[in-house]
Amino acid sequence: MTGWLRSVHPQTLRVTALALVLALVVLFFGSQIDNYYTARMFNRISTSVAIILLIAIGQALVVITRNIDLSVGSIVGFTAYLVGDLLVAQPDLHPLVVVAAAMALGAALGAVNGVVVAYGRVPAIIVTLGTLAIYRTILVEYSDARSITTANLPKWVVELPQATLFSIGDLDIRVTVAIALGVALVVHLALTRLRAARRLYAVGSNPDAAAIAGINAERVVFTAFLLSGALAGLAGFVFLARFGNITVVAGLGFELKSVAAVVVGGVNIFGGSGTVVGVVLGTTLVDVIDNSLTRWALVSEFWRDALLGMLILIAVAADTLMNRYLDRLRRKRHMAELSAGTLPVPREAG
Amino acid sequence: MEGGLMRRLVRWEVLLLVILAVTIAVNSAMAPMFLTIGNQINLFQLSIEKIIVALMMTLVIVNGEIDLSVASMMGLAACAFGWLFQMGVPAGVAIPIVLALGLLGGAFNAFWITVIGMPSLVVTLAMLIGFRGMARILVEDRGITGFPDWFNALGQQPILGPLPLALLVFAVLFVVLLVVLHRSGFGRKVYVIGNSAEVARYSGVAVPRVKALLFVASGFVAALAGLLYTARVSAVRGDVALGFELDIITMVLLGGVSIFGGKGTLWGVLLSILIVLNLRNGMALANITGHLQTGVIGLLLILSVLVPNLVQSAGRLSFKPGSASR
Known part of the structure; x- marks a missing residue:
């Protein structure tokens, strides 16, 4: 009866379960909220997912290496504001230059985290708790209580969130959404196909073994923080384009949202496992719930956070219990095969 | 190893x-x-x-865990008190109810x-969001005075x-926790679990019970702190104590408590509290x-761990090549 369970990879099971929950949630809200299945709703949620997805992918890279990046919210605010400032001063810059500048700025901030964590050997939670405050402080001091407004931004930036790459029926795939999905695809291919990217898992699942296998763990961890910063920088640019009016509080709280999305998406908080598909589903699930609750007449919008907290608990608890169950099955089979005299070939665990 | 550890702790508190x-x-x-x-x-x-919350947090972190939900519990306690008061419950009755709520949250x-076996980082992150959400359900966007x-x-x-x-609560709690952590058998268990939960389990320590007690106490102390805050500012809003967890954890870590557990003293945390306040x-x-x-303060937090690390590795490079780290 449990035979099929053994043959399925835990990550596949996890992703299937997440997709199922997501479908149920959408069906549920569809039955509760009038005009739920509309193009407008799709566009609203997809553009909102785009920003947090970029941050969550970077966060996942860091978490897979058994670290955490709590400074991403401050990096988003920092880049959104500074790139906005840059565009106000030089409106004629080529869009690609602007995007590159945003990513470079984010990468620089991420590199600071990476150097201190990887080479200074300071725990990531301490470093990024510190830079969460420091980056925000620098921004507040720099901004001098000014804010960036839509009126001062070049036209192409303001129009970017409405720009549509292609449409499927009524559903528009916005450029910003395409960018986020493109990044997700690239990182997915890298994590599953590239030897260099597999090192993230090696370092995260067993740093000592990785070091003995000749992997430069410091460089791997540094790179993860660098990429997390760069993606947060890119998210900062998308944030700027979507909201236009940027104050010093931009991106506040994104660190928790991204960690929540990553954890719901099945990335192990202790490193070593996690998939981009899971992160995409986790981010979408969290955001769909967030966006739908504000429109659900039955409960007030003040229920949002309480339900989100419970969702995270249940998602991770289900994961923990499932892993424990699979572990027990595997051990039972191992014992059975030992007694039958057919030693199993060691298989990689998910 | 033991001697080296002691030397480092002493040096740490001297530095503070x-x-x-x-x-x-x-x-x-x-x-x-x-x-x-x-x-x-x-x-x-x-x-x-x-x-006040930082004192209790010290024990949680020494035990190798973390409680990110304390500030939200402070907010929930304050909002629950305000809500009960608005419902016509006398303040004298509302106080014990709110304290019980703290125990329940913990x-x-x-x-x-302890039962499901999830990491405390994830659980208390979820409840950082969850407790705050409950606080907002209770008072929505009103202010209660x-x-x-x-x-x-x-x-x-x-x-x-x-x-x-x-201030009296702080002083009493400091003395009580000082005795519990540094003078009692329970305190030794907290350190042993913080160093290695596996070793503690095989040594016959009831690991889940110790952990559970600490989290229940942490919820209680946070609720108490939330009530004290409410009394001090004599008003309640949904964002009471928002973001306090960062300050609280900074104070504990700056006091020389290891985020990985098993190391640190309440004296160090007291010194770091005095430093941050001054x-x-x-x-x-x-x-x-x-x-x-x-x-x-954020910079100080990073430097407080980075500088000793750099000094240590510089020392190892010049004096003891090849000696094992950690």
């Missing part, structure tokens, strides 16, 4: 003492009234709820951590000499705004 002395000296030079009892009490008063965290005078007085008037109630007060005297203060 030096930082504290420098801060106080600079502050006194800037403002002559800085060292008066009035100003020192005042400086404690402004962050008293955070430092037990809720403990359930997922008009508590009885005797309740507000608890937060504002001195009750023993120049000392207000919250530093903030001094910066305020020098007209440095609240935000820049937070940045400076």
Whole structure:
């Protein structure tokens, strides 16, 4: 009866379960909220997912290496504001230059985290708790209580969130959404196909073994923080384009949202496992719930956070219990095969 | 190994003492009234709820866990009190109900951590969002005031000499936790589990029970701190104590408590609390705004771990090549 369970990879099971929950949630809200299945709703949620997805992918890279990046919210605010400032001063810059500048700025901030964590050997939670405050402080001091407004931004930036790459029926795939999905695809291919990217898992699942296998763990961890910063920088640019009016509080709280999305998406908080598909589903699930609750007449919008907290608990608890169950099955089979005299070939665990 | 550890701890607290002395000296030079009892009490008063929670957090982190939900529990306690009061429950009855709510919230965290076996980082992150959400359900976007005078007085008037109630709570809690952590069998278990939960389990320590007790206590202390905060500002809003967890954890880690558990003392945390309070007060005297203060504390947090690491590896490179780290 449990035979099929053994043959399925835990990550596949996890992703299937997440997709199922997501479908149920959408069906549920569809039955509760009038005009739920509309193009407008799709566009609203997809553009909102785009920003947090970029941050969550970077966060996942860091978490897979058994670290955490709590400074991403401050990096988003920092880049959104500074790139906005840059565009106000030089409106004629080529869009690609602007995007590159945003990513470079984010990468620089991420590199600071990476150097201190990887080479200074300071725990990531301490470093990024510190830079969460420091980056925000620098921004507040720099901004001098000014804010960036839509009126001062070049036209192409303001129009970017409405720009549509292609449409499927009524559903528009916005450029910003395409960018986020493109990044997700690239990182997915890298994590599953590239030897260099597999090192993230090696370092995260067993740093000592990785070091003995000749992997430069410091460089791997540094790179993860660098990429997390760069993606947060890119998210900062998308944030700027979507909201236009940027104050010093931009991106506040994104660190928790991204960690929540990553954890719901099945990335192990202790490193070593996690998939981009899971992160995409986790981010979408969290955001769909967030966006739908504000429109659900039955409960007030003040229920949002309480339900989100419970969702995270249940998602991770289900994961923990499932892993424990699979572990027990595997051990039972191992014992059975030992007694039958057919030693199993060691298989990689998910 | 043991000797090296002791040496490092001693050196750590000496370093904190030096930082504290420098801060106080600079502050006194800037403002002559800085060292008066009035100003020192005042400086404690402004962050008293955070430092009360920081004491309990020390035990949680030494145990190798973390409680990110404390600030949200403070907010929930405050909002629950305000809500009950608005529903017509007398303040004297609402206080024990809210304290029980703190115990319940802590037990809720403990359930997922010890029974289900989830990491405390994830559980308390979820409840950082969850408890805050419950607080918002209770008061939505209202502000609640008009508590009885005797309740507000608890937060504002001195009750023993120049000392207000919250400061007495802090002092009593410090002494109690000092005995529990450094003088009792329970405290030894907290350290043993923090060093290695596996070793503790095989040594016959009831690991889940110790952990659960700490989280229940943490919820209770946070609820108490939330009530003290409510009495001090005599008003409740949904964002009470928002973001306090960062300040609280910073104080504990700056005090030399290892984020990986098993290391650190309450004395170190007391010194770091004094440093943070004096530093903030001094910066305020020098007209440095609240935000820049937070940045400076953040920098101090990173440096407090980075500098000893750098010194250590520099020492290893020049004196003991090839010696094992950790």
